[in-house]
Amino acid sequence: xxxxxxxxxxxxxxxxxxxxxxxxxxxxxxxxxxxxxxxxxxxxxxxxxxxxxxxxxxxxxxxxxxxxxxxxxxxxxxxxxx
Numbered sequence: 001x002x003x004x005x006x007x008x009x010x011x012x013x014x015x016x017x018x019x020x021x022x023x024x025x026x027x028x029x030x031x032x033x034x035x036x037x038x039x040x041x042x043x044x045x046x047x048x049x050x051x052x053x054x055x056x057x058x059x060x061x062x063x064x065x066x067x068x069x070x071x072x073x074x075x076x077x078x079x080x081x082x
Contacts, residue, residue: 006055009077012070017056018081025052026082046071049078 005020020026029052033045043062050060065071 005081007081009074009081011074011077012066014057016054016060016074018053018078019055020082021052030082042071042075046075046078049075053078053082 007018009016009018021029029045029048030040033041033048035041046062050062054060062071065074
């Protein structure tokens with residue numbers, strides 16, 4: 001069994017500790033968060049990441065980001081991690 005992949009990212013001055021949830025979860029989550037035009041539904045995708053990938057800070061929500069640009073930066077960094 002492989003050791004869990006972890007990483008820390010900083011977005012808007014906030015540090016997030018990430019733990020990889022496994023390839024199957026990442027693929028299923030990506031698929032579940034797409035609309036019929038295959039575009040990612042950002043709010044569903046990011047909230048799932050906050051709930052299942054971010055280990056610190058716990059309980060962080062989409063509305064805790066200070067701007068859309070900050071949220072998009074977070075999403076890009078997480079997608080690179082996954």
